[in-house]
Structure formats: C-alpha cells, structure tokens
Amino acid sequence: MPMTMSEKILAAHCDRSHVKPGDLIEARLDFVFANDITAPMSIRVFKDAGGERVFDPQRVAMIPDHFVPNKDIPSAMQAKELRDFALAQKLPHYFEVGRMGIEHVLLPEQGLVLPGDVIIGADSHTCTYGALGAFATGVGSTDLGAALVTGKTWFRVPESMRFVYRGKRGAWIGGKDLILYTIGRIGVDGARYKAMEFTGPVIDRLPMSDRFTMSNMAIEAGAKVGLIAPDAITEAYVKSRAKRLYTFYRPDPDAAYEAVHEWDISGLEPQVACPHLPENVRGVSELRDIRIDQTVIGSCTNGRIEDLRIAASLLKGRKVAPHVRCIVIPGTPDVCRQALAEGLYQTFMDAEAVISTPSCGPCLGGYMGILAAGERAVSTTNRNFVGRMGHVQSEVYLASPAVAAASAVAGRIAHPDDVSSI
Amino acid sequence: MSIRGKIWKFGNDVDTDVIIPARYLNTSDPKELAHHCMEDADPDFTRKIRPGDVILAGKNFGCGSSREHAPIAIKGARVALVIAESFARIFYRNAFNIGLPILESAQAAAEIREGDDVEVDIETGVIVDHTTQKRYQAKPIPPFMRELLTAGGLVPYVRRQRQRAGGR
Numbered sequence: 335m336p337m338t339m340s341e342k343i344l345a346a347h348c349d350r351s352h353v354k355p356g357d358l359i360e361a362r363l364d365f366v367f368a369n370d371i372t373a374p375m376s377i378r379v380f381k382d383a384g385g386e387r388v389f390d391p392q393r394v395a396m397i398p399d400h401f402v403p404n405k406d407i408p409s410a411m412q413a414k415e416l417r418d419f420a421l422a423q424k425l426p427h428y429f430e431v432g433r434m435g436i437e438h439v440l441l442p443e444q445g446l447v448l449p450g451d452v453i454i455g456a457d458s459h460t461c462t463y464g465a466l467g468a469f470a471t472g473v474g475s476t477d478l479g480a481a482l483v484t485g486k487t488w489f490r491v492p493e494s495m496r497f498v499y500r501g502k503r504g505a506w507i508g509g510k511d512l513i514l515y516t517i518g519r520i521g522v523d524g525a526r527y528k529a530m531e532f533t534g535p536v537i538d539r540l541p542m543s544d545r546f547t548m549s550n551m552a553i554e555a556g557a558k559v560g561l562i563a564p565d566a567i568t569e570a571y572v573k574s575r576a577k578r579l580y581t582f583y584r585p586d587p588d589a590a591y592e593a594v595h596e597w598d599i600s601g602l603e604p605q606v607a608c609p610h611l612p613e614n615v616r617g618v619s620e621l622r623d624i625r626i627d628q629t630v631i632g633s634c635t636n637g638r639i640e641d642l643r644i645a646a647s648l649l650k651g652r653k654v655a656p657h658v659r660c661i662v663i664p665g666t667p668d669v670c671r672q673a674l675a676e677g678l679y680q681t682f683m684d685a686e687a688v689i690s691t692p693s694c695g696p697c698l699g700g701y702m703g704i705l706a707a708g709e710r711a712v713s714t715t716n717r718n719f720v721g722r723m724g725h726v727q728s729e730v731y732l733a734s735p736a737v738a739a740a741s742a743v744a745g746r747i748a749h750p751d752d753v754s755s756i
Numbered sequence: 757m758s759i760r761g762k763i764w765k766f767g768n769d770v771d772t773d774v775i776i777p778a779r780y781l782n783t784s785d786p787k788e789l790a791h792h793c794m795e796d797a798d799p800d801f802t803r804k805i806r807p808g809d810v811i812l813a814g815k816n817f818g819c820g821s822s823r824e825h826a827p828i829a830i831k832g833a834r835v836a837l838v839i840a841e842s843f844a845r846i847f848y849r850n851a852f853n854i855g856l857p858i859l860e861s862a863q864a865a866a867e868i869r870e871g872d873d874v875e876v877d878i879e880t881g882v883i884v885d886h887t888t889q890k891r892y893q894a895k896p897i898p899p900f901m902r903e904l905l906t907a908g909g910l911v912p913y914v915r916r917q918r919q920r921a922g923g924r
Contacts, residue, residue, distance in 0.1 A: 358900055371778075371781045371823065371825075372822065372823070372824070374784055375784045375824055375825075379910075379911055382911045382915075383911050383914045383915055383918075384914075384915055384918055400781075401781075401782060405782070406782060408782035408783050409782045412782060412783075412784075456822060456824075457821075457822055458820065458821050458822040458846060460822075472822040472846055473822060473846060473849065473850075474822055474823070474824035474827075474846060474849060474850035474853060474854075475784075475824040476824060476850065476853035476854060476909070476910050476911065477849060477850075477853060477910065479911075480910050480911070480914045483914060483918075484914065484917075484918075488900070522769055522816060522819055523769070523815055523816035523819065523842065523844070526816060526842065526844065526845060527845050553820075553846075556816060556819060556844060556845065558845055611769060698773070698778035698781075698821070699773075699777065699778045699779055700778055700779070700781075717771075717773070717820060717821075719771040719773040719774065719820060720771075720773070720774055720796050720797070721773060721774070721777055721796040722773050722778075726796045
C-alpha cells in the first residue's frame, strides 16, 4: 500500500507495515525538548505523572531561548527551574547562555534532530525539522511532560497535501517568499491538522536554510508538519553533524494526497505578510509607501548564517535610515562565530544596526525590541498577530531578510532592488 | 456534564497571542494568566464575564503558538466551555489535556449571538440557545479524547497506564 512521507515515518515508529489517515497510533519518539516558557509546566506534569527519570537523557533537550538571557525576575525563575531539572536529570543536552541558541536553529545545527525522526517539542515551530525529512511537531507542555516519562506520544495520522513548486526562482526569492506565498494562497487554516509536503524542481534545488524557513512556517497554515523529502542537499547538511543514525524516507510515487497544489513561481516578487495574519500576503511593490520604525532580522525562521549574509549584502556600505532601529539576532553561537569570521558584524555595525545575543526576544513580544503604540516593524519572524511584537496598536509585516534589510535602509517597506540599485 | 452561561462572541482565527499575550508568559500561574485572558481583544473581558460563561468563536480558534497557557488562562478565568466552528490543532490537544471542554459546531458559531443564554450538554454535544429557543448538535468528541476527559486529563491517563503496565 503506497504511503506519503509522514505515513511512512509514523508506520516505522509504531511497528506497523502501514498506517492511513485517521488512524490513531502511539509513536516512539526519537527526540523531545522544551524551552524556558514551556518546560516549567512540563516538568510539573512529569512529576505529577510519576516520572522519576526521563525516558532517555540522550533524547531530551532543555533550551532556555525565549526570555534568556533573563529579561526579568519571573523569567529568571523559569530559566532556573529548567536548569535545575536538567542538572538533576543529568541531561547532556542542556544549553546554557553562551552555548544556547534559538532551539529550531540550534538542534539541526548540532545534529540532534535528524531525517526520519519522530520529534515533539513544546514549541509550535518544532515543525522546522520537516525540512530534514523528520516528522516533527509542536505540542503543549502536558503532552511534552508525559512524553518525558514514556518516550511516546499519540498521533492521529494526518491527511497529506502536496505542494509542487515549478519555474525559475528569482534573484531575491527564498524560502520565506515561497512559504508566505503558500500561506497567502491557502490561508492560516488551509492545512489545519494536515501534513504538508513541499516538492518540485524549485525545492529540489533549494538550499537547506531556505528549506528550514519553509517547514518552520507550516504551522502558520495550521499544519501538523511540513515535510521535504531528504536528498543530496539534506545528506550534505546532516552527515558531518549527525549524533545518531538516521533514515531517509521518501513518499511513494503513487501515494494518496488529499490535495495537490502546483504553482509556477517564475516572476514571483518578494512576498510580505501584512498585519494581522500571516495569510495577508502581498507582493512587496504594492507596499512601498509604508514607513517603518523597526526591522528584526533573525528568529527560528530566518536566523541562520545564510539569512545574515543576505541582509549584510544589502546593508554593506549603507546606513540604516535615521529613524529606524535595525535589530539583528544571530540564531546560535555558531552563527555568531561564522558571522564574525566573515566580517558581517562589522558590516552590521557600520550600517548602524544593532546585534543581539541569540534569543527569541522580540519575535513574540518578549524583549529586545518591543514596539510602541502606532509603530510598525518589518520582521523576518513568523507571526504578525495583534500585539505579537508589543503594543496592541503596533504592526508587524513579515518578510525575507532581503526585504527587511532593504526596508531598514529605505525607512519604508522596500524591494531589495530599490536599495541595491542606489 | 451540563453547562449554562452567557455567550461571549469572537471572530475567526483567534490566536494564542490574543488569548494570552507572550508578555505574561514569564509565569505559569493559572490565576495570573486568567487575569489577562483575551486582554488584547477585549481589555475588560475578565471583568465582564461570570463563572460558567461560554466563549463562541469562528474557525481556527487557538491558532499560533503551542503555549498551554492559553487554555489554562481560559479555564482559569472560569469560562466553562469554548464552542467554535473549528480549532487549531495544538490548542485542541492542549484543551483536552488540561480538561477545558471544547465543542465544534459551525452552525452554532454562525448563529448564536453575543449575550445569548445557552445550555450545553458536553457529553451529547447538544447546545440549546434559550434566548432564541434554537437547538444545535455539536460534532461528537472522538472516542480517544473522551477517554482523556473521563480520566481527567492526560496526566491521570498516563499514571493509570503506567499502573496497568506495572510501571516503576
């Protein structure tokens, strides 16, 4: 019986020859993790459920990345709870400030999440690892706490939707534009409860960092997972990093999909999601008159070295507009080191941008760039809900690092060509 | 289990940042979270509601972040039930895991008005709007989710499973 990618991965994790959409299964988990916001509740659940030792310390990570370095006293208390638990459980994958990165940039980089895995994380953007060909999905603290005890969780096998991207990818078009375009087409619940599979000639040639960006935002279409079949690009990324064995699962050619969307992206211009939903997507040229107060370049969506390189290429030799704050947030210490080695810090400093330590920070309105009433940001993050980055009357426009950097220079929403042609 | 309360109506795609803004996620205390429930949609929400009231919303309620703080804030505010046309996936799981009753009914979501007096049987999914005298049938709760509700949430469910397996 032919299976989609998620069906194959799930079947292999519950010892069945096949599964079909709607089946309720209990799957073995290859990796589970939580952060400083979600872990404290998970730890309480773990204890309430009778947990003494986590099911396998090698397969658990605790990553304080949201409000760390601690933004206030309550945040410090939460981070301490997580640290104490990691120490008591002797967890090898606890990441203290200095080693800590944004979880969804850090875990793939460190080779801890791998192709063919089933992974849950107490964070909705856990779906990022779909880019590696892993069935990875976000859960709440209770599910995560229970999984810390059992190493298993239940799933309803999702229906799969196939997205085929054809045509020629334009100069400034990356994974962010492709996923924003997709969400714009199907809406914020267009893939609710479903498994998305991103395929086609454009994906076949898409670099790993852009693939992470696409899978990262599958949740913004309501999806459970956003998968990309592993290939030579995946292999090149994981082989030197992997801390465990991994398996490539590819969908059967005759697998059944609930829907297939096929798009030619030739001529697509950079995409921007307008307030207050990620589905309010327009081409950047329609938005050129909109003045901005801040840009954020970073996050689990676009905090990788490739993203910083693109931003730096547009900021090099230019200045951030006088009334604009441009905040750059490298995703992990390795991204920081690489950016430093390549001279990107110098470029950002010369452009009068500011560089933060790795943190989720402003993406969710935590700290490090909160917006005042009436302020507007262009951000490479993933959500633009009401009040997401600060005041309830502030606005977030979601875009690629290229658009964010160009906008920082222009002081308004800008096409990268507006700046690079100056 | 029967619920009777007043309807507080919201639109489509109510996200978890609206249900409980991230600026309050430096705590997981249900009382503190409840205090800020729905604040960015209606700053007076928690002052206006009475225990046992019902939230009614359109499609994709609870989209966005996986924060369990969202259903906890709603439950902590003593909202007895959320009825929506549909729920986002993670919120749906979280609500059952922490014991916040939720029901899906597109017709109820479309027709019932703010302020209506409703009576709901969680087990059968029958919703009676006493203001308009109309009756709605919500989608039945899937058997496994009903098992979770019967056990009292995921924690007692796991505890029971471990006992059955003769767990340590």
